[in-house]
Amino acid sequence: MMMQLFTNNPKYDIVICLGPQHIETAKVVIKQVKRFFQAKQVYLITNVSHFEKFQSFNLTNLIFVNENELFDRFNFQSVADFLRQKINDEDRAGWYFQQFLKMEISKIIQSDYYLIWDADTIPLKPINFFDEEEKVLIHKSEENHTIYFKTMEHILGLKKTVNYSYISEHFMVQTKLMQKMLLEISKNAGDLVWPYHILENIAAKDISLSGFSEYETYGNFLNSTNPDSFRLRTSPSELLNTTRNGSMIFGTLPNTKDLKFLEVLGLHYVTFEIWQDVNPKDIKTNKRRVAFFFLLEKIPMLKSLNKLIIKNFRKTYSLPQPL
Incomplete structure (x- = not known):
């Protein structure tokens, strides 16, 4: 069954967070995103040293964001220093940092929604991210990493609220709701920038592995605060083959x-x-x-x-x- 495309759905931006290991793949991703998705702006968050590698694209709606200037008092080195002090191992710094970037960018996004899209994932055809009633469509998975939910409970007082996983290669985020979630996390962060509060609430034995998920945290916050704004992909015309x-x-x-x-x-x-x-x-x-x-x-x-x-x-x- 062909996917019916809804051209009058809410306008959205796209956010791609890019590390050096994905530069060449991301060039293909951006071209395909431009071809198949109806985004207003495409935000490419990466190190400033990588900007020139994409200048030839000459896209008017491609916005470069310096990953080390998105926060006022926090950058990649902040994560690396924290991990070195806590567990004497900074190998996972980039993995945590890219999640924080995809959340913090909600503060500069101008659209009501933004689509987080993984830099190593290439779209092959148009996809609806909203249904005909303008509800966000969620592509669920079956992951169940207990540590993610322990951290979520520590930082938001929120338990897992669904029997599926929100982890996918993309997520359509409601900008104001992400901002609201960051305010909730920041309430307990004191004078520190909010990512420190998350890192401090991951057990030392877990932080060297995978101690936090931006998708699981936002998804469960979404379900607990605004459950009528989304639904799972269920019909054959909505399901995604990946x-x-x-x-x-x-x-x-x-x-x-x-x-x-x-x-x-x-x-x-x-x-x-x-x-x-x-x-x-x-x-x-x-x-x-x-x-x-x-x-x-x-x-x-x-x-x-x-x-x-x-x-x-x-x-x-x-x-x-x-x-």
Whole structure:
């Protein structure tokens, strides 16, 4: 079933938080976001040293945000110093910092909503983020990391309110509600900038792993304060087909033909994670098979072979069936 697009939905901005490991993938992401999504502004939060790598895009609605100037008294080094003092290990500094940035930017966003979109996730077709009643559509998952909710209870006095996870590769945020949540967190932060309050409320044994989730925290705050403003994707026309195994299939930097084939497979977006254990031989083979697929597309009497190619890809990489 084709997704019906609602062109009169609320206007929104897009926020992409970018580390050095995702620069080349993010170039593809931005082009695809511009192609498929109707965003007013695209905010790219990254280190100022990376700005020049995107200047050639020449997009009037691409706004660069220096990650170390978004807060008044807090930056990447602040997180690294805190972790070094608490556990003598700053390896997770970037992981925590990017979450704080995606929350703090709500203070400068001008639109009523902003879409957080992961820098390693490439969209393949238009997607509705609101339904016909202008409710935000949530793409749920099945994660259940207990530590996230312990931290959430410490900083907001809020327990987990749903039996699913809000963690995905994107989240449509209501700007004022995120601002409201930050005010609640700040009430207990004293004179410190609010991220310190979060970091201080993560147990030392947990902080070196994954001690906080901006998606779970905002999602549960949303459900407890404004439950009628969103709903889960449920109907076939709303559900999203996705995979996080893009790097295993085509490596971390897919070309145009790779993306076209993933779209043929019925996927709405694909994540290309740099940490995955990729096999260069498999990637080379997959690219040859894709070239063969599009060659067969030009020969009607051989098109039936393409069904076997598609079936094999879906089975090998556990890809979802088209809805």
